[in-house]
Amino acid sequence: MKPVTRALIVGLVLLLAGCGLVRQPSMDTEGADSFEDDIRTARTLAEEFWKQQFSQLGQTYRPIADFIPYSGRSGPSCGGEESVPNNAFYCPLGHFIAFDKQWMESLWNEMGDGSVYVIIPHEFGHAVQAQLETRFELNVQAELQADCYAGGTLSALVGSGVLQAQDGDENELLLSLAAAGDPTDDWFNPAAHGTAEQRQASFVIGYRDGVGGC
Numbered sequence: 001m002k003p004v005t006r007a008l009i010v011g012l013v014l015l016l017a018g019c020g021l022v023r024q025p026s027m028d029t030e031g032a033d034s035f036e037d038d039i040r041t042a043r044t045l046a047e048e049f050w051k052q053q054f055s056q057l058g059q060t061y062r063p064i065a066d067f068i069p070y071s072g073r074s075g076p077s078c079g080g081e082e083s084v085p086n087n088a089f090y091c092p093l094g095h096f097i098a099f100d101k102q103w104m105e106s107l108w109n110e111m112g113d114g115s116v117y118v119i120i121p122h123e124f125g126h127a128v129q130a131q132l133e134t135r136f137e138l139n140v141q142a143e144l145q146a147d148c149y150a151g152g153t154l155s156a157l158v159g160s161g162v163l164q165a166q167d168g169d170e171n172e173l174l175l176s177l178a179a180a181g182d183p184t185d186d187w188f189n190p191a192a193h194g195t196a197e198q199r200q201a202s203f204v205i206g207y208r209d210g211v212g213g214c
């Protein structure tokens with residue numbers, strides 16, 4: 001279980017929000033679909049992407065067992081650990097992804113649909129790590145790889161035309177990210193997710209080089 005910190009989400013969402021990430025074809029003049037559509041689409045596209053990736057390696061992707069929206073503290077527990085509000089997580093024990101729906105929807109409202117297309121692929125990144133049985137010495141390494149996987153997933157979807165990214169002021173967005181990260185840079189803290197710069201850099205590597213570069 002690797003909870004996503006708010007810092008990461010804010011940071012990466014800023015990055016993507018400025019790219020005007022929208023699904024094609026747009027359902028309305030703003031290019032925005034409903035929140036539910038975006039959530040469903042992000043899941044479907046992420047799984048479709050990984051299915052193809054595994055297949056290219058002669059392996060079979062195992063779809064997640066469940067995808068669970070919850071409110072507040074009513075979410076599923078994972079290995080005896082309770083769900084918390086304002087979070088999204090992958091649970092390796094049940095091979096499922098769960099997320100606080102109100103929280104996710106508020107990010108979607110405030111920052112645009114890019115938020116959903118970052119958070120969901122990040123959690124699928126953890127699901128893939130579990131399937132590949134990737135071992136990490138430090139939690140932060142798993143988090144940074146999941147960020148990288150999210151970047152690789154998104155660039156593949158944009159590249160295939162399923163998602164559309166418009167030009168944004170990337171430098172400005174990258175600067176805003178610097179303020180959004182974990183204030184600590186403690187790589188030995190098992191709960192650490194990495195600083196904004198580290199997470200942003202990992203995401204960008206994935207976006208530029210694809211998941212093979214992660």
Ligand SMILES: [Zn+2]
Nearest residue numbers: 002003004146
């Ligand atoms: Zn994570």
